[in-house]
Amino acid sequence: MTTGTAPSASNKQRVLVIDDDRKLCRLIADYLGQLGYEVRAVHTGPEGVKAASDEQWHAVILDLMLPGMDGFEVLKQIRKTNDVPVLMLTARGDEADRIVGLEIGADDYLPKTFSSRELLARLRAVTRRVSRIAADTHDSAKVVVVGTLHVNADTRTAVLGDKPLVLTPVEFDLLWTLASAKGRVKTREQLLDQIRDREYEVFDRSVDVHISALRKKLGDDSKNPRFIRTLRSAGYMLINPDA
Amino acid sequence: MTTGTAPSASNKQRVLVIDDDRKLCRLIADYLGQLGYEVRAVHTGPEGVKAASDEQWHAVILDLMLPGMDGFEVLKQIRKTNDVPVLMLTARGDEADRIVGLEIGADDYLPKTFSSRELLARLRAVTRRVSRIAADTHDSAKVVVVGTLHVNADTRTAVLGDKPLVLTPVEFDLLWTLASAKGRVKTREQLLDQIRDREYEVFDRSVDVHISALRKKLGDDSKNPRFIRTLRSAGYMLINPDA
DNA sequence: GAAAATTGTTAAGGATTCGTAAAGCCTAGG
DNA sequence: CCTAGGCTTTACGAATCCTTAACAATTTTC
DSSP states (O other): OOOOOOOOSSSSOEEEEEOSOHHHHHHHHHHHHHTTOEEEEEOSHHHHHHHHHHSOOSEEEEESOOSSSOHHHHHHHHHHHOOOOEEEEEOTTOHHHHHHHHHTTOOEEEETTOOHHHHHHHHHHHHHHHHHHHHHHTOOOOEEEETTEEEETTTTEEEETTEEEOOOHHHHHHHHHHHTTTTSOBOHHHHHHHHSSOOOOTTOOHHHHHHHHHHHHHTOOTTSOSSEEEETTTEEEEOOSOO | OOOSOSOOSSSSOEEEEEOSOHHHHHHHHHHHHHTTOEEEEEOSHHHHHHHHHHSOOSEEEEESOOSSSOHHHHHHHHHHHOOOOEEEEEOTTOHHHHHHHHHTTOOEEEETTOOHHHHHHHHHHHHHHHHHHHTTOOTTOSEEEETTEEEETTTTEEEETTEEEOOOHHHHHHHHHHHTTTTSOBOHHHHHHHHOSOOOOTTOOHHHHHHHHHHHHHTOOTTSOSSEEEETTTEEEEOOSOO
């Protein structure tokens, strides 16, 4: 019996905040953290783009006024690889910005002077819309992209560049599990849990063997991996090679 | 099941406006009309609920201040049968209303003093994700076409090329289930759920047997299938042979 | 630097999964 | 009660592949 469709590792909603105002970040993180969200804040545009493409998020909160790379540019970069819902932070009443933002693919905006309740309401509205639509179309965005690697849980296929990979069932489940947690470690125990209905014993090497096979098919070198990194005495992690 | 995302006869975007302010309705209709939208306005809550459930809309613009039935109630009624994107019209700055609206299922709001550009931007933002995702899933269609195979749920018939297929009830249900999820895996459990009121046990082979029968009637070779592909340890998938 | 711990890799058989034929079983209609 | 059609179960062969065991390579510990 395969699980295969588990969308994410934990069931916490993961929110990425991109804002150079650390105080505001802290505020948001505290408030959402209390409510059971998992929040990470980064403070520059490039960091934000990287985080958005390296890991899986349920929503992104993006400040339009960033030093260096401007918020619109960040949004555009994110949209190149990602359909994650994006909430823009704009100055209250700055209608032009909001319009441009919405037109290039933001999902909503939040006035800089938002109340915590409004933040929560908008976050919920925006993620609800996504899940509602996903439920409607029976298409729960089951694709994860990591660099040139595309993993599709609907068709259970993986494509590297333009070459489809021929994977065994467990290899695919393993890759999917790693992909939906890209940028975060997965222990052997978690992996075995997800891909197989089996107890994990400390001397169990089967995960290692499958990883080895996977790496071979990915053209990955275990000593200097582009995709699957080993974290000694911890587990494995799928990483974004262009970073 | 209604969705509000189904394409209408014309490819015009259809927008329903629910507002007792006829002047404002006219304004919206004119502006959106120029841009190729098809707009209909109704001026009471009950009319709005009826129109929303009777017809397919791409978006609804809803005034919260309605005589008689209040806007929130209208929204709740609509949400009972319908997932169409809803834009609320609220007084500028009335944060409490906006939050309540978002919480009971609105997708966005529009200040009463909106500019035409902002209206358009929000309309687009709200429908963009829907159309993006729903583009290739005609989920209310009663006919699915896969290459030369046509499956019709209304008549419960399937035709391959010009030859009608003679299917047993379960075979048809199975084919229909696969057809309405074409291009995506269905597990044996899901298939059994849909076609039969029966528990799935791991040693249950009846799905396999029906698939085998279906393939025979489809002239399909299980090792190199044109229609029904086996995904080992996962399930079955209907594929488009010319793709 | 040696020993211990951890991970990488390979190859082989034992286990799983699947396709399909045939037998058994159930139900509706005579 | 019998029949016929259809669904499920059983059985077995074939193909695939998962685990285990063994050894090599690497890193950490002492």
